[in-house]
Amino acid sequence: MISFILNNQEIHTEEKSGTTLLDFIRYREHLTGTKIGCREGDCGACTVLEGQLAGGRIEYRSIVSCLTPLGNAHGKHIVTVEGISSGQLNPVQEAFVEHNGTQCGFCTPGFVVALTGYTMDYKPIEPKKAIDSMSGNICRCTGYKSIERAAITVANVLADKNPDNPIGWLVSKGYLPAYFVGIPERLAAIRKDMATPENGGWILGGGTDLMVQRPDDIAETNPVLLFDRQDLKGIRAENGRCIVGAAVTATDMKESLLFRTYFPRLDHFMYLVSSEPIRNMGTIGGNIVNASPIADLVAFFLALDADVHLYHTKTEADRVLPLRKFFLDYKKMDKEPEEIIHHISFAIPGERTYFHFEKVSRRITLDIASVNSAISIEADGRDIVKAHVSVGGVAPVPLYLQRTSTFLAGKPLEEKTIIDAARIMDAEIAPISDIRGSKEYKRLLARQLFYAHFLELFPGKIHAEELVNVF
Secondary structure, X not given: OEEEXXXXXXXXXXXXXXXXXXXXXXHXXXXXXXXXXXXXXXXXXXXXXXXXXXXXXXXXXXXXXXXXXXXXXXXXXXXXXXXXXXXXXXHHHHHHHHOOOOOOOOOHXXXXXXXXXXXXOOOOOOHHHHHHOOOOOOOOOOOOHHHHHHHXXXXXHOOOOOOOXXXXXXXXXXXXXXXXXXXXXXXXXXXXXXXXXXXXXXXEOOOOOHHHXXXXXXXXXXXXEOOOOHHHOOEEEEOOEEEEEOOOEXXXXXXXXXXXXXXXXXXXXXXXXXXXXXXXXXXXXXXXXXXXXXXXXXXXXXXXXXXXXEEEOOOOOEEEEEHHHOEEEOOEEOOOOXXXXXXXXEEOOOOOEEEEEEEEOXXXXXXXXXXXXXXXXXXXXXXEEEEEEEEEOOOOOXXXXXXXXHHHOOOEOOHHHHHHHHHHHHHHOOOOOEOOEOXXXXXXXXXXXXXXXXXXXXXXXXXXXXXXXXX
């Protein structure tokens, strides 16, 4: 039995947990404001809010319902566009009307839901972040400027929102229906009595890859759902290493105080990774086992020389291996079918460690990389003590550049070292031409990103004019 609250209605259903939340909302509950668009998580027309009970309060995040297995709604509050107003327009809807933020209207519910979700966040509202909250939504009509103006208006109207109790404040102003106030208690009661749905077969985290690849097959099953497994959650420091659960999402990484301490430019790095709703859903474990040659989080953790900690579900045996040895060939991994990733770990960066991540794609955000790359460098100011370099999109698997990394260690931190290392990298990669670019273009991108790491990390010491026109 799957139990959750849909807007103001309690749901208890025996539907297969692998069916999409989108289909359940539209065809079982007949809430047609949630639209069917791409069914790949790209357009945002099916955006809903997922509210989860945490520490006695509900935290809401936008998700795409087309890639959400119904079972992942278990024990949560799901909010569609029909559930965010009570007989009158809320400030987000009013702003869209005022600024002509809609034309054909097909995408509008997704935009409205995403921006409304941002107003419910436990942080002060900022205009830029209000705009960014809709990064997963696409409109083919408006040119976006009217939508951006609507978001700025919302941020100004709600500038005095109480960040300690945003839901109560929004309800008191008539901006949200009154039923939202009672959701924590109702969810707590549901969670107390609910049983975990039966499952087996497919193994799913957030669903952002498999629900694109095999939606019809999964819809007929009750997959093993790992997204809410508490033993796979959490980020912590332990014995000089950072431990990251396999069910941790990109958003969890972005909001982690530990990660923000280790990686001061984390906001920029995560901004390049997909879109807001996909970051809210996609898990680290799923990003790794999907084994894509251009997986962004894999490139990130390869440059940290992370380890993968595997758990065998039948024998309960644990196994650890370096992430750089996990990928054997295209879509092939050193993993038994009964094994799952339990967590990954990496050495906590020291004061002399510098880290950088970059990618190039056709769009800045909400897109798959043509090439991505990351680097971790330990330097004493004059020399490179140690380096780990990764690059994706230039081989059948995400690459840890062993020869390039080994070469950099012990070398002076200067342009000649970088140029020589780039030549080694050029021999170490093997790109092919595909839909994301020719092999020559990918070689160029890999080299440019490699240079960009040093230019960003050591401004004033490494100069661009010394690196160009060398090859």
